[in-house]
Amino acid sequence: MPAQLLFQPNPPPDASLLPKSLEALKVDLELNVLSEAELLDVKKFRRAADYIAAAMIFLKENVLLEREISPDDIKPRLLGHWGTCPGLTLIYAHLNRLIAKDNLDMLYVVGPGHGAPGILSCLWLEDSLSKFIPKYTRDKAGLKNLIAGFSTPSGFPSHINAETPGSIHEGGELGYALSVAFGAVMDKPDLIVACVVGDGEAETGPTATAWHGYKYIDPAESGAVLPIVHVNGFKISERTIYGTMDDLEIVALFSGYGYQVRFVEDLQNIDQDMAASMEWAVREIKKIQAAARSGKPIVKPRWPVLIMRTPKGWSGPKQFHGEYIEGSFHAHQVPLPGAKTSKEELDALQHWLSSYDIGELIDQKTGQVCESIVKIVPSSASKRLGQKDEANGTYEILKTPDWMALGVKKGSQESCMKRIGEFLLEVVKENPTSFRIFSPDELVSNKLDAVLNFTGRNFQWDIASRANGGRVIEILSEHTCQGMMQGYTLTGRTGLFPSYEAFLGIIHTMMVQYSKFVKMAHETTWRKDVGSLNYVETSTWTRQEHNGFSHQNPSFIGAVLNLKPALARVYLPPDANCFLSTVSHCLRAKNYINLMVGSKQPTPVWLSPEEANEHCIAGASIWKFASTDEGQNPDVVLVGIGVELTFEVIAAAALLRKEVPDLRVRVVNVTDLMILGPERSHPHSLTDSSFVNLFTADKHVIFNYHGYPQELRGLLFGRPATDRMHIEGYAEEGTTTTPFDMMLSNSVSRYHVAEKAIRFGATVNEKVAVTAYKLASGFLHMASKAKEYANEHGQDPADTFDTPTFN
Missing domain, CATH: 3.40.50.970 (Thiamin diphosphate (ThDP)-binding fold, Pyr/PP domains)
Incomplete structure (x- = not known):
């Protein structure tokens, strides 16, 4: 041998x-x-x-x-x-x-x-x-x-x-x-x-x-x-x-x-x-x-x-x-x-x-x-x-403030992240020894820095933060943040992990290993409850046009979807009020893997705090203000899942209201992704009858989804008549470009949504069918012209992200 x-113990080096x-x-x-x-x-x-x-x-x-x-x-x-x-x-x-x-x-x-x-x-x-x-x-x-x-x-x-x-x-x-x-x-x-x-x-x-x-x-x-x-x-x-x-x-x-x-x-x-x-x-x-x-x-x-x-x-x-x-x-x-x-x-x-x-x-x-x-x-x-x-098992229940007091006026514009930063500030104040934020050096970039108005970073080798008891652990290592959050959570406390969307995949297998631990813990008779692992996924691909293709990757959603249904929760709140409701719920929840996906850029606030609360409890709802006749008897159903993707659906509905008044459109927003799975496949999944109430029994449904389309196809498999469901999402197209060009490049822009709505709506509406081809071609032409504008001017037209109106 x-x-x-x-x-063989190594011989000691020269003592000198x-x-x-x-x-x-x-x-x-x-x-x-x-x-x-x-x-x-x-x-x-x-x-x-x-x-x-x-x-x-x-x-x-x-x-x-x-x-x-x-x-x-x-x-x-x-x-x-x-x-x-x-x-x-x-x-x-x-x-x-x-x-x-x-x-x-x-x-x-x-x-x-x-x-x-x-x-x-x-x-x-x-x-x-x-x-x-x-x-x-x-x-x-x-x-x-x-x-x-x-x-x-x-x-x-x-x-x-x-x-x-x-x-x-x-x-x-x-x-x-x-x-x-x-x-x-x-x-x-x-x-x-x-x-x-x-x-x-x-x-x-x-x-x-x-x-x-x-x-x-x-x-x-x-x-x-x-x-x-x-x-x-x-x-x-x-x-x-x-x-x-x-x-x-x-x-x-x-x-x-x-x-x-x-x-x-x-x-x-x-x-x-x-x-x-x-x-x-x-x-x-x-x-x-x-x-x-x-x-x-x-x-x-x-x-x-x-x-x-x-x-x-x-x-x-x-x-x-x-x-x-x-x-x-x-x-x-x-x-x-x-x-x-x-x-x-x-x-x-x-x-x-x-x-x-x-x-x-x-x-x-x-x-x-x-x-x-x-x-x-x-x-x-x-x-x-x-x-x-x-x-x-020594779980300390987290105290959370009344999020409605921090709610934003309906019709205004607000960053989801800035608003939950204000919420987290209050959480930190109320839980001085049982809540921490584990952030891979992105707290300010992700606009959650309101917490720093009360607490600091706990970096002991930095004289500015040494011995100040900061609630924020900020180190440029997703692995270290994840491991620390696991240890903190399993010993009875609650943590939050905010991250650029593209880089949560770094800790994919760590999260899966943890979920397996929690699954087995559930199956013992003596392990007690623990807080949930809470991820906030922002700086998403939809607004990473300035950083480029490497920063455009929503795959962590699929990683959570693949977990045991009893553990997995994925939320895509469409505005700041919905995000406040969601994060308040997740921080109090036990034993789950919670993933919350939202935007750090200012976007429209579609719902009042009270409406947002009802919407989040339901997990999805018909948005009557954007629908024809409050959503009754639609020719086609448009579904937005995710902040920017929902904006494009609302913009498409407004465009259709103006250009194709004969088309009857229902607009649905989904905030809790898990409701879409087949009946009884997940604790949150809708019954088939409730699913039909939202999406109809036989009309075409166009999903504008924040993640990879295949994830949603897999989630919907087993629902009635899935052949009528058409899904667009992130299609691995991106570069350093403009925000709207990211929508165009991945076929999730308002023009692409409107074009599909006409084509599929025309199958049940004879009035629309007469001019469907011409109208659909016109919307695709608009998409082409918008891309040309971005290439020529390096920016989107000034009114691109104005809040759509339905007058």
Whole structure:
């Protein structure tokens, strides 16, 4: 086996090259903080946890080795990841000891999500599983259920998820543990989150940026994160970057991030090493917090980070078939995959599991855990990592002001974003410790900056905002904003994520991972409600003509539409009053993924606050003012979905009223996209009879939709007579151009809507049919002339966006 596949702690660099702080750390590590009794207790806890973790991957019977292992004792499918588990149990044991010793409030966020066996084994040992799931009692029957059921349809999955007590992070997709941890400690001054970042996860872009999280944590008002980088040298089949870095390189990297580094790597004395390191880290955290809370904050404090070096698959099989396992990538998942069918591998498994001497730690007849193990578990159940209220449900209901008091006069012009900025200002005032805005450096650009009249940005490395307790986290990283919002939300608070429309796609998979966590949380009996994730999507493609094609992308709508219907909510309020109603509802809602799409540019206010409230409750309505005879007996139905797209529908209706008075038009606006799905497909979906009341049973319906047309086609599939429904939306046409040319280029302009209305209306209206071809051609000619004007003058005609009238 090539030498590089072995775990070998990197030799220390020349001492003359080390910073003095690193020399001091190396000396400090020699201190022994554990008594002989404490050391024995911690070691026994780790041994038991490692045994249970390994057994969960392999055994379905004989879970405490009461006899020799037989092939029938082995599961038919071996699933799980062993390699990271011994490191996770090492950390868990020492966190337990520290919590019990210093009465700390802590959470454990685990980046290596597939290390579930290591976490579940510790949860069983501390008797946290049985509190929530009675079949996992801390006795032999409960242990059998845990081990035999792992990675089967009746038990826990192979990775940490919402079914795992104490967890607030899935870990299935790597890169987000650290930002989640930082979000969790915001406004929780006594909370410390120990966050394990695997050295594979440390290679991801989101993790690289999340190291800056401390620059957004005010130690006067918030808790602290203790990052622990687990360097075991390998990912699934390759060396990790961190595994090839020496001490000097790691210290230089983390010093640049703003941390002080301590190494945990003395394999012969790992428990003393870890105990001393954790106590040092907590002292450093308390020192920084005490200074900030006394009114004399440390300028750019250096927070602690631990670099833990242990072999991958430590304590497992050393080698097999001439290949190293422990300390190599072969330990990543199942070290002995042929144990059920190969006697040689079965014997190796017997030797491995027997090495833990589990009978000394857990009574093989009763499953009772020895007293030494129980000693390091916090005596108060509420302090145990698996039973923390912060992880399992402490939702603080958000106070929202009366939005109608902020309503805008009907018939005026107002930016949706400026108006909700005023609303959010009041939300911030009323919720000083339970609401934050996570914004990727676009708050002012998106015209939400009214909140800054009361609060500031929480950027601790900026002297202007340091120690001012700002409610705005503004960092140019969508991943970090998303992770922080997840951690903040899952620990009981409410967040808002405003963004340019085109760049929410950056966190598409993060949002999906979170939705899966929430779905599984709903299916437990013990997880409590949490606030919704709230996205405000603005700077949309319809008014990104000045930034160009790269900034024109509404695809995040489709990402939310694909979620489980119980979770997904998509709103496209047509004006400022409707947006106020929508955002007020979303901030109070629980357990959803809310996406609100609106414009930051001034646009007409079509509805009064009272009308807007009724419209938003219904999700859609017929707009009588823009319809012929208040919408009765239409020849064709025009539907606007989205601010600018609705404007074009209203403009088309006005144009048709003037040019084709014989055409009977009904105008409908949809603000809640989810009502359109087939009956019973979504909690908000209209009944078929209500759908027909809005859109008729047989008339042609022209949808002018803000997103991609295919999304709406999929949503409408299953509704009656969909062949009469014609959908236009964003067609991937754009550049740096004029606002109206964006409408023209994507065939959603008033002229395109009017042309379709004539063609389809003529099929049921003989008067219109006589001149339909000529009129339709005329509208397309108008579209052509408008494009020529934009190309020639670099702007749209002055009256293009005047509010349409129906005199």
